[in-house]
Amino acid sequence: MLSKISSAAISGIDANIIEVETNVETGFPDFELVGLVSVSIKEARERVQVAIRNSGISLKPMRITINLSPADIKKNGTGFDLPIALSLLSAYQLIGITPYSQNFLKTTLFTGELSLSGKINRINGILPIACAALEGGFKNIVVPMENLREASCVSGLTVYGAESLNGLIAYFNRKEASTGNEEIDNNLLEQKYGIKRAIPEEYCADGEISILHDFSEVAGQSAVKRAAEVAAAGMHNILLSGAPGSGKTMIARCIPYILPPLSFKESLEVSKIYSVCGEFPDNSSLITKRPFRNPHHTITATALTGGGTNPIPGEVSLADKGILFLDEFPEFSKQSIETLRVPLEERHVCINRLSGSFTFPADFMLVAAMNPCPCGNYPDRNLCKCSDHEIMRYQNKISRPILDRIDIYIRVSNPQFSELTDKDKKGRETTAQIRKRVIAARKIQLERFKNDGITCNSAMTVSMLDKYCPLGKTEQEIVKTAFENLKLTARSYHRLIKVSRTIADLDASENIKAEHIYEAISYHSTIDGNK
Structure with missing residues (x-):
């Protein structure tokens, strides 16, 4: 007897539909699993x-x-336990006997891990599997109960959460199915069979956020706060350089709270990545907050960019649509730093293995912080005890190709005593005030790029620069002088124009003016803060 049950295999952050085919026949008792399956x-x-x-x-x-088809796709994970069990039971004609049960099995995708007791355990990657089920034309999907809310965000599917194999068998063989009475009350379904039908949830952007780190708590540093605002408005990469204790980390931790909320499309992409990595929040449907990733400097290049025998996303992908904060930037290994070249430029990571090629999104905003020298006090020669050679060697840990991909360099000075002891916080802007300006600037960009497939200024191509960033004669002369004096490369020239466009958007200016370019140039200093 031959039977088929549909399931799915994770590939990157997407999923492929897999048919679990089971053939049962008389002969020497045996149990074979074929179809390019993992251990x-x-x-x-x-x-x-x-x-x-x-x-x-x-x-x-x-x-x-049992064959998992197509046989040319590598299958991994324990999510095939449930479909294998159901396919086996169907082949033995122990389920799928009634017309309703047969139709349900044909129009439903199944996934889940089985414990020895028959309990259905949660698995990673439910969200891309549910999306694949919808795209594959399935009406229903059965997932572990613990994954129910995660799968429920995919509209157009009826999502069922199942607690045990025994409950599913009882559901398929119930009397109502044989009489054609297909619908069961949700409460009865859960109480009698341990199955729960998900209630579709509307996507709600995280408009009002809980602010844990407020810019009003940062003493002084008005220039640095402005640079952070510009970076957030255009999703520009920023490097903070300053002495230990000057507030670099504190400022970096404030930046996520001034970013605009995720759109549904962005939220779905981020949620897929976290689902595949097993970092999806409990009791949550979609991730609505922009990620903030802060890996330790001992991280390996593979953990940073993604990889492994069965490739999974790394930190650059987990920071997609959000912030990747690299504190003590020069302390990261040379290999780890240099692997950032492609994701910073291409906004994705491509990993090639014998089993296939995997592409992970990596559209993040890099926020890096570093000391200007090993002791951290350069360029104050009264405090800095490092030799010129030590300073040069320390700063050279960040190569020119990486610096070329950073839009804003800003030096963070130590705050004054009067600024630290100002209890009234006079003149200090709050995160909420800055966020309003950032959101307003981002709305201008969304309207500008509505037909171009991008959402922010930092993603503009060269042809888009010609279209959206025309310069007047005066502005061209300013840029020409900066290009020659600062010895800019073609890449850093384009990034200078992009930052100028963002500053103009913050001023709600249709054209890039001279003052916008001058401010952008001020952010293009060397690592040690010298112009």
Whole structure:
């Protein structure tokens, strides 16, 4: 007897539909799993048989062959346990006997890990699997109960959460299915069969955020706050350089709270990444806050950009649509720093393995912080005890190609005593005030790029610069002088224009003016803060 059950295999941050085909026939008792399966799936042979026995069903010893099709796609993970079990039971004609059950099996995608008791455990990657089910034309999807809310954000699918294999078997073989009475009350469904039908949730952008780090708590540093505002408005990469204790980390931690809320499309992309990595928040449907990732400087290049035998996203992808904060930037390994070249430029990471090529999004805003020298006191020669060679070697840890990909360099000076002791915080802007300006500037950019497939100034191509950033004669002369004096490369020239465009957007100016270019030039200093 041959049976088919549909499931899905994770590939990158997407999923491919997989058909679980089971053939049961008389002959020497055997159990074969084929179809380019990993070790974890081969182990399903034991888990599935024990789970079925512990669900009160004894299978007659027969020759069993299970194929996961198509056979040219590598399958990993434990999410195939449930579909293998159901396909096996269907082949034995223990489920799917009634017309309703047969139709349900055909129009439903199944995924989940089985424990030996028959309990269905949660798995990673439910969100891309649910999206693949919708794109594949399925009407329903059955997932572990713990993954129910995660899958429920995909509209157009009826999502069921199941607690146990035994409950699913009872649901398929219930009397109502044979009489054609298909619909069951949600409460009865949960109480009797341990199955819950998800209630679709509307996407709600995180408009009002809980601010944990406020710019009003930062003493002084008005120029640095302005630079952070410009960076957030255009999603520009920024490097903060200053002495230890000057407030670099504190300012960096304030930046996420001035970023605009995620759109539904952005939220879905970010949520897929976190779902695949197993970092999806509990009791949550979609991630609505922009990510803020702060890896330690001992991180490996693979953990930073993604990879592994079965490639998974790294920190640059987990920071997608948000911020990647690299504190003590020169302390990261040379290899880790240099692997940032491609994601900073291309906004994605491509990882090639024998099993295939995987592309992960990496559209993040880099916020880096560093000391100007090993002791941190340069260029104050009264305090700095480092030799010129030590300073040069320390700063050269950040190569020119990486610096070329950073839009804003700003020196963070130590605040004055009077600024630290100002309890009234006079003249200090709050995060909420800055965020309003950033959101207003980003709305201008969304309207500008509505037909170009991008959302912010930092993503503009060279042809878009010609279209959206025309310069007057005076402005061209200013840029020409800066290009020659600062010895800019073509890339840094383009980034200078992009920053100028963002500053103009913050001023709600249609054209880039001289003052906007002068401010952008002021952010283009060397690592040590010298112009």
